[in-house]
Amino acid sequence: xxxxxxxxxxLAWLVLISVAVQLLTVISSWLVNVLFPESGVQSLLAQxxxxxxxxxxxxxxxxNFLLSLLYLSLAFGLTHRSGLxxxxxxxxxxxxxxxxxxxxxxxDSNLLPDDIKQSYAYSRRIAxxxxxxxxxxxxxxxxxxxxxxETVLLSSTGTFSGSSLxxxxxxxxxxxxxxxxxxxxxxxxxxxxxLSVFDAMIYxxxxxxxxxxxxxxxxxxxxxxxxxxxxxxx
Numbered sequence: 001x002x003x004x005x006x007x008x009x010x011l012a013w014l015v016l017i018s019v020a021v022q023l024l025t026v027i028s029s030w031l032v033n034v035l036f037p038e039s040g041v042q043s044l045l046a047q048x049x050x051x052x053x054x055x056x057x058x059x060x061x062x063x064n065f066l067l068s069l070l071y072l073s074l075a076f077g078l079t080h081r082s083g084l085x086x087x088x089x090x091x092x093x094x095x096x097x098x099x100x101x102x103x104x105x106x107x108d109s110n111l112l113p114d115d116i117k118q119s120y121a122y123s124r125r126i127a128x129x130x131x132x133x134x135x136x137x138x139x140x141x142x143x144x145x146x147x148x149x150e151t152v153l154l155s156s157t158g159t160f161s162g163s164s165l166x167x168x169x170x171x172x173x174x175x176x177x178x179x180x181x182x183x184x185x186x187x188x189x190x191x192x193x194x195l196s197v198f199d200a201m202i203y204x205x206x207x208x209x210x211x212x213x214x215x216x217x218x219x220x221x222x223x224x225x226x227x228x229x230x231x232x233x234x
Contacts, residue, residue: 007210008210011210011211011213011214012214014214014217014218015213015214015217015218018214018217018218018220018221019217019221021221021225022217022220022221022224022225025044025221025224025225025228026044026045026224029041029042029043029044029045029049029228030043030044030045030046033046040230041228041229041230042227042228042229042230043228044224044227044228049227052227053224056223057220057223064167064170065215065219066212066215066216066219067170067171068170068171068174069208069211069212069215070205070208070212071170071171071174071175072170072174072208073204073205073207073208073212074174074178074201074204074205075174075175075177075178075181075204076204076207076208077200077201077202077203077204077205077206077207078177078178078181078182078185078197078200078201078204079177079178079181080200080203080204081185081190081191081196081199081200081203082181082182082184082185082188082190082191082200083184083185083188083190084131084180084181084184084185087124087128087184123187123188124188126187127184127187127188128184130183130184130187131180131183131184131187134179134180134183135180138176138179138180139176142172142176146165153165153172178201182197185197185200
């Protein structure tokens with residue numbers, strides 16, 4: 001079994017366990033509430049419990065964690081399809097023509113293989129330098145918003161806790177990464193059209209889909225247990 005299939009199998013078992021625990025929670029909360037009404041256990045089958053289950057679940061599933069996973073999946077898809085991840089992992093100066101996707105103007109030319117490799121390596125270096133400049137400017141802008149004179153993203157007291165940055169940190173960083181990946185992908189001709197960029201984002205979501213599906217059931221189970229036990233939940 002490959003590592004990917006093993007992870008999918010583990011997530012599938014987590015979903016099954018979560019569903020079983022939630023069903024057990026629903027039944028047991030009703031039994032305890034009927035037999036021991038003074039226990040403080042809230043039944044999910046009571047009117048209030050059913051209203052909470054139907055009314056609050058959409059809010060639970062739209063929590064920051066799920067949104068962060070979605071943004072991370074989009075960023076992963078763009079960085080992977082743009083070639084930025086592999087470029088950062090191993091900066092190779094030369095690649096064979098079979099390992100790269102040449103642009104049309106190079107493929108139709110009469111350049112020798114060595115010239116092709118040198119030209120491609122040079123374009124890759126230029127693309128990496130442009131991307132590095134883009135990343136530097138983006139990070140500098142973020143730092144200005146965080147530690148600049150106005151500290152726009154921090155709270156009114158200048159702290160991280162309770163600020164806009166604490167809530168949207170992952171989406172913000174993911175958006176910056178996505179922008180950098182698109183710049184790199186455009187420079188190396190991986191992203192030639194808007195559709196290719198969109199396909200890369202879809203690829204990322206597909207890779208994260210098992211985790212997103214598992215989170216839906218795990219979150220429902222967790223917050224249901226917290227509600228039955230009387231804890232404050234969204």
